[in-house]
Amino acid sequence: MTARRPCPPAPGPLEEYAARFDDLFFSLAQRRGFREYLTGLLAPRERNKTITCLAGAEPVAGAGTPGVQRLQFFLSESPWEAEEVNDRRLELLREQPATAPHDGGVIVIDDSGDRKDGTATANVGRQWLGRLGKTDNGIVTVTTVWTDGRVYYPLHARPYTPAHRFARGRSDPAFRTKPQLSAALAARAKEAGFACRAVVADCAYSVSDDWYLALRDAGLPYVVALRPHRGTWARSDQPHTPIDAARALAGTDPEHPGDWTRVERHFRDGHTETWWAADTRLGGYGPDSPCRLVVATTDPGVLPEKATWFLATNLPHPDAPHADTSPHPSADLAEIVRLYGLRPWIEQSYKQIKDELGWADFQVRSDRAIRRHQTLVNCAFSFCWDQWFAPPGPLDATAPDPCPDDGPERGPSRTPPAPTALLAQGLTGRPFLAHPRRHPPPVVASLDGQGPTLRAPGPDRRSHGRTRP
Numbered sequence: 001m002t003a004r005r006p007c008p009p010a011p012g013p014l015e016e017y018a019a020r021f022d023d024l025f026f027s028l029a030q031r032r033g034f035r036e037y038l039t040g041l042l043a044p045r046e047r048n049k050t051i052t053c054l055a056g057a058e059p060v061a062g063a064g065t066p067g068v069q070r071l072q073f074f075l076s077e078s079p080w081e082a083e084e085v086n087d088r089r090l091e092l093l094r095e096q097p098a099t100a101p102h103d104g105g106v107i108v109i110d111d112s113g114d115r116k117d118g119t120a121t122a123n124v125g126r127q128w129l130g131r132l133g134k135t136d137n138g139i140v141t142v143t144t145v146w147t148d149g150r151v152y153y154p155l156h157a158r159p160y161t162p163a164h165r166f167a168r169g170r171s172d173p174a175f176r177t178k179p180q181l182s183a184a185l186a187a188r189a190k191e192a193g194f195a196c197r198a199v200v201a202d203c204a205y206s207v208s209d210d211w212y213l214a215l216r217d218a219g220l221p222y223v224v225a226l227r228p229h230r231g232t233w234a235r236s237d238q239p240h241t242p243i244d245a246a247r248a249l250a251g252t253d254p255e256h257p258g259d260w261t262r263v264e265r266h267f268r269d270g271h272t273e274t275w276w277a278a279d280t281r282l283g284g285y286g287p288d289s290p291c292r293l294v295v296a297t298t299d300p301g302v303l304p305e306k307a308t309w310f311l312a313t314n315l316p317h318p319d320a321p322h323a324d325t326s327p328h329p330s331a332d333l334a335e336i337v338r339l340y341g342l343r344p345w346i347e348q349s350y351k352q353i354k355d356e357l358g359w360a361d362f363q364v365r366s367d368r369a370i371r372r373h374q375t376l377v378n379c380a381f382s383f384c385w386d387q388w389f390a391p392p393g394p395l396d397a398t399a400p401d402p403c404p405d406d407g408p409e410r411g412p413s414r415t416p417p418a419p420t421a422l423l424a425q426g427l428t429g430r431p432f433l434a435h436p437r438r439h440p441p442p443v444v445a446s447l448d449g450q451g452p453t454l455r456a457p458g459p460d461r462r463s464h465g466r467t468r469p
Contacts, residue, residue: 007022007032008032008035008037010035010039013386013387013390014035014039014383015035017039017387019388021085026080026364029070029074030074033078034376036054036067038069040071041054041376041377043299043386045355045356048361049361050362051068051072051363052398053361055067064284072364075369075370076366077370081431082371083375084214085375086378089378090155092386093382096386098385099153101146101194101196102148102195103196104148104197105147105194105196106145106146106148106200106339106342107155107186107189107194107199107200107220108186108342109142109200109205109346110182110201110202111141111160111170111182112140113127113133114131114139114359115129115132115136116360121370122141122161122366122367122370123140123162124138126162127140127162128415128455131354140159140160140178141158141374142159142178142185143156143158144156144182144189145345146383149268149345152346153378153385154381155189155194156185156188157374159370160176160178160181163175177208177210178204179207179211181209182201182205182211183215186220187218187220188261189210190219197230197335197339198221198223198315199221199222199223200223202343203225203227205224206225206227207230220314221314222312222313223311223315225309225310225311225312226293228241228246228310229241229242232283234282234283238281239282240280242293242310242431243303243310244296244297245282245285246280246303247291248280249280249300251300252300253300259280259299261278261333262296263277263333264334265338265341272468273298274298276296276297276335277294277297277333277336278294279317279333280294280295287317287319289320291411292317292336293311293312294309294311294312295310300390311336311340313336315329315335316328318332349381353378353381357380358377359377400423455465
């Protein structure tokens with residue numbers, strides 16, 4: 001068998017990471033394209049990370065240059081499988097002790113939309129775009145993220161195809177709703193070896209019976225938010241909505257807790273918050289039922305809209321009659337609150353893959369090319385975790401500083417505060433090229449100036465018909 005031709009190496013530590021994928025590409029051009037694409041994604045963001053930007057070419061005028069055409073062919077036409085690349089990425093995450101999944105983490109489900117013009121691009125249509133907070137022409141992708149509050153990384157992604165792009169609309173056999181897609185992705189994550197305590201989702205997914213059934217068939221527990229005013233069948237003298245059930249609980253303040261239990265929430269920056277949680281009854285929900293309704297809030301007397309969660313879960317109550325026979329371990333109120341408190345980490349991952357890695361900057365039309373771009377963005381994200389946990393490399397004192405501090409021509413200079421943590425250890429605190437004295441060759445930029453945030457992000461602020469949990 002003919003020996004493989006050597007591939008031009010990627011910058012710095014990226015070469016070691018990229019080499020782990022080489023057996024998935026059968027040609028030198030593919031291996032080189034993989035390295036060049038990741039390098040472009042991780043490089044400083046000065047403009048949208050289109051193919052011309054990734055290749056370092058001028059917009060529009062440079063579209064015909066060999067480097068741009070090479071990356072375009074790699075993304076759109078070259079015969080390699082994005083699913084195999086993503087499976088290898090997840091395999092590397094499982095093998096790394098610091099990022100390996102465990103039973104204490106969660107699989108978070110969500111979808112995110114981005115503006116796209118025209119109608120020729122696959123999966124694009126007029127639909128609700130959470131990033132913009134309005135209905136517009138764009139593309140929506142359903143994603144899953146694994147997190148335990150310490151690390152977080154994307155698992156799988158699947159673009160949602162609007163019903164109007166099918167010949168028979170929503171009745172077409174190939175059409176899948178977002179809840180159906182998300183449940184399939186969660187089941188796939190479990191099959192891939194990503195253990196979790198529960199699947200967590202916001203209230204957009206709680207209205208789909210197919211979502212609950214798919215998770216039950218996959219043997220996955222869930223903690224999902226309910227809309228506070230979503231009605232359910234009950235007798236006339238009983239509560240009909242989650243917020244009515246919460247108001248029916250006894251207790252209004254810390255001195256008179258009644259049915260409420262004090263829960264301490266701990267955040268990454270070390271501070272804590274006191275919340276109150278309680279099991280309540282609503283229709284078929286109850287602490288002794290297969291599905292519980294848990295209310296968590298900062299103020300039981302007021303039930304503030306932005307700091308009150310109404311959560312449905314099939315994790316049994318510790319004292320429930322079926323707790324010993326349930327396929328899922330029981331969970332107390334503090335555990336339920338902890339699990340749903342991990343949901344905002346998917347919002348944090350969106351900030352990084354979109355604001356730094358160019359998730360929505362692709363300029364390709366086919367569904368296959370879009371999925372390939374998303375897979376490569378996720379590889380760039382995972383590379384940063386790979387470097388975060390890697391020991392720092394040796395210093396090279398002979399290399400010049402690529403970003404000398406000469407100061408601006410006019411105006412006072414502004415020195416940014418030193419970061420307290422970096423996502424890629426030894427790399428720059430801002431999305432600039434890292435100093436080569438840290439790693440021998442020039443290395444690509446870090447993903448985020450602060451790396452993993454020191455405090456869990458706040459609740460979902462998108463006001464698009466989904467009640468803030």
